[in-house]
Amino acid sequence: MTDTAIPTIYKGLAGVVVDTTAISKVVPETNSLTYRGYAVQDLAEHCSFEQVAFLLWNGELPTETELEQFVQQERANRRADRSLLQLVAKMPDSCHPMDVVRTAISYLGAEDPQEWDNDAKANREKSLRMMAVLPTIVAADHRRRHGQDPIAPDSNLGFAENFLNMCFGKVPDKEIVKAFEVSLILYAEHSFNASTFAARVVTSTLSDIYSAVTAAIGTLKGPLHGGANEAVMHDMIEIGEPENAEEWMRGKLARKEKVMGFGHRVYKNGDSRVPTMRKAFLDVAEHTGGDKWVTMYEILERTMNDATGIKPNLDFPTGPAYYLMGFDIEVFTPIFVMSRITGWTAHIIEQGESNALIRPLSEYTGVPQRAVGA
Numbered sequence: 001m002t003d004t005a006i007p008t009i010y011k012g013l014a015g016v017v018v019d020t021t022a023i024s025k026v027v028p029e030t031n032s033l034t035y036r037g038y039a040v041q042d043l044a045e046h047c048s049f050e051q052v053a054f055l056l057w058n059g060e061l062p063t064e065t066e067l068e069q070f071v072q073q074e075r076a077n078r079r080a081d082r083s084l085l086q087l088v089a090k091m092p093d094s095c096h097p098m099d100v101v102r103t104a105i106s107y108l109g110a111e112d113p114q115e116w117d118n119d120a121k122a123n124r125e126k127s128l129r130m131m132a133v134l135p136t137i138v139a140a141d142h143r144r145r146h147g148q149d150p151i152a153p154d155s156n157l158g159f160a161e162n163f164l165n166m167c168f169g170k171v172p173d174k175e176i177v178k179a180f181e182v183s184l185i186l187y188a189e190h191s192f193n194a195s196t197f198a199a200r201v202v203t204s205t206l207s208d209i210y211s212a213v214t215a216a217i218g219t220l221k222g223p224l225h226g227g228a229n230e231a232v233m234h235d236m237i238e239i240g241e242p243e244n245a246e247e248w249m250r251g252k253l254a255r256k257e258k259v260m261g262f263g264h265r266v267y268k269n270g271d272s273r274v275p276t277m278r279k280a281f282l283d284v285a286e287h288t289g290g291d292k293w294v295t296m297y298e299i300l301e302r303t304m305n306d307a308t309g310i311k312p313n314l315d316f317p318t319g320p321a322y323y324l325m326g327f328d329i330e331v332f333t334p335i336f337v338m339s340r341i342t343g344w345t346a347h348i349i350e351q352g353e354s355n356a357l358i359r360p361l362s363e364y365t366g367v368p369q370r371a372v373g374a
């Protein structure tokens with residue numbers, strides 16, 4: 001290459017393979033997604049979220065004894081220190097719950113004397129602690145915004161049930177718990193998405209796991225990534241009634257505006273996780289009398305497909321499903337964090353085990369070199 005030749009620019013790193021991973025495989029041609037070799041649909045049908053977390057971190061599904069131990073450790077780590085709960089309580093009412101979650105993880109790093117211990121075993125333990133305590137933080141913040149006191153974690157309840165109980169003061173019907181748990185499993189991991197890549201970049205400098213997760217949370221917050229599940233529901237509320245949906249969608253497309261919850265960088269013919277989450281959403285809607293949102297969902301999906309061929313991504317069905325479960329819209333992306341913490345940390349551990357500083361190149365397009373005062 002001569003000095004003047006312009007190298008090929010891969011804007012947004014689209015299509016660039018930057019490293020290997022043994023954690024998950026996305027195959028857009030067949031719309032498939034596997035975690036450690038297991039189809040995500042299979043995991044969603046047969047496994048608990050705790051089993052999937054163990055799988056992502058350890059490479060294999062747990063035996064009965066391993067699961068028992070793992071579940072015990074998770075339950076033992078759910079309590080948030082008084083200082084952490086006080087920090088959450090002091091966060092401005094106007095801030096987004098993702099800011100609370102990001103701050104809480106940063107605080108956990110600051111108070112961990114072993115923050116710099118990046119050994120894989122130490123990082124697996126820290127990952128489990130973060131996974132266990134995050135629901136306590138998210139639920140306490142959810143209740144605070146309703147003027148309610150936090151509910152302590154209940155070690156007799158599974159991960160999903162306990163979170164729902166801490167938010168709403170009771171465990172909902174099993175249909176709702178199942179749909180919620182399915183969403184956690186589907187959200188857990190998705191190869192080199194933007195937030196996971198951010199976590200890997202931080203890890204590649206030999207920084208600590210809390211810093212990497214904090215960066216990942218900040219990355220997930222954006223509406224082109226995890227924040228889309230909230231945007232979907234804001235849009236649906238703006239649409240109001242199913243009869244307005246087609247015109248609303250056509251207007252957005254005519255103005256060349258992005259419709260949140262549609263499209264994907266990797267899947268061009270549909271997101272592998274949508275059929276499973278769509279079914280979970282339909283189950284929740286049937287159970288809660290949410291037919292109107294199902295009709296609106298179908299009209300939006302059909303209109304978008306007819307006009308552009310662009311298909312929904314996972315954030316499209318999770319938005320209305322979480323809404324019907326009773327969550328405030330601003331809690332949707334923090335729930336994504338509660339799940340994706342497992343995938344992020346699996347990648348942080350993998351990056352640490354085979355590290356190379358991540359530092360791409362750029363093509364300079366500014367003014368040529370000049371002298372001060374010339």
Ligand SMILES: CC(=O)SCCNC(=O)CCNC(=O)[C@H](O)C(C)(C)COP(=O)(O)OP(=O)(O)OC[C@H]1O[C@@H](n2cnc3c(N)ncnc32)[C@H](O)[C@@H]1OP(=O)(O)O
Nearest residue numbers: 223224225226228257258259260261262263264265313315
């Ligand atoms: C869990 C997740 O993070 S899933 C993703 C969640 N994000 C969203 O739902 C946000 C909405 N979707 C989008 O913005 C995009 O589809 C992305 C960012 C997710 C992926 O997009 P990219 O691969 O970068 O493709 P890009 O944004 O360039 O889109 C390609 C074309 O499809 C169009 N397109 C893609 N998605 C959408 C959409 N949601 N609404 C309208 N048009 C869209 C673009 O306008 C563009 O059209 P053009 O070629 O005429 O300019």
Ligand SMILES: O=C([O-])CC(=O)C(=O)O
Nearest residue numbers: 189190192193194265266
């Ligand atoms: O893979 C991506 O780019 C975004 C996504 O679907 C995810 O992170 O789950």
